[in-house]
Amino acid sequence: MEFLLENILNLIGFIIGIIIGAFAYVGYKNTGSPVLFRLTIAFFAIGIGFGIIWGGYMIDDLILQEGKIHRGLQALGLGTQTIGYFFIAFSHTIKSFFPKSRYFRSVGILPLFALSAMNIEHIIRSFSFILLVYGAIETFVSFLEGKQKGALAVGTGLALLAFGEFIAWYSLVFPESILYSISILLKISGLISLFLPISRLPLRKIKFDDLEDEEDEEFGK
């Protein structure tokens, strides 16, 4: 059951991530907006992250048949998703999140090499959780200012993803419980909520034969 839910979640995440990423990319090409560029990276990373995990499950299902995903592959997928969440949060000016201390920057990465893949997974999940909560809060604040329904749906989606990430992390304390399945269902709901306002926008191919390059330079600053 958990295996099936994981497959569904990751496939949905992959498809939604790539669709929103492609839409943002078309927007970036046409307007040169750096915000759309960051959203392009964010959603391609999220989509690819889900895709890596889905691929891992498929490889196990079809070839290895061990009944579990390779931990390294899972960490890679989660890490890629975290990059995506970071870019969403970064769009809300998260620059202060970077550690400023030179010492911290130089040694901060070292402990990662001393940790097992399982521990790395915990760290990545906690980062994802923080970034998602930040993104959700900022989006909710924007909703309160502009009263735009789309922002409410996206905020709810990010909040559900954050809650799902938290439950997934917490389920490590209680393995074999229903918590992990709940977290997957929460994440699926979050992804659907994230996609709802985007699905209302016209997803069509846009061409600007004469403008493209010059316009990026002129107006994309």
Place this chain on the structure above:
Amino acid sequence: MGTYRKQIQIVGDILDAAEELTIDQEGASITKLIQKANISHSRISKILTNLVSQGLLEQVDSKRACKYKISMSGKEFLREFKTFSEFTNNFGLTI
């Protein structure tokens, strides 16, 4: 506290104003565009020159003053700008 508009937003506002003010192929005067898009004269002149060279606006010769009307490319750009503006707004961001 007021928020600063990005260049792309100003362009969007000017095109929006030009579209609204273009009646019967007459075009909109600079004064009307300034009022509608809420931008200074010195700044709008450069942007209008750019927009005309990009083919988003067309300059209409008039006896009294120079007027501008939105082109087909301009209308298309404006429509897409609004779509992607709504897209970023959904994330609580501005384009």
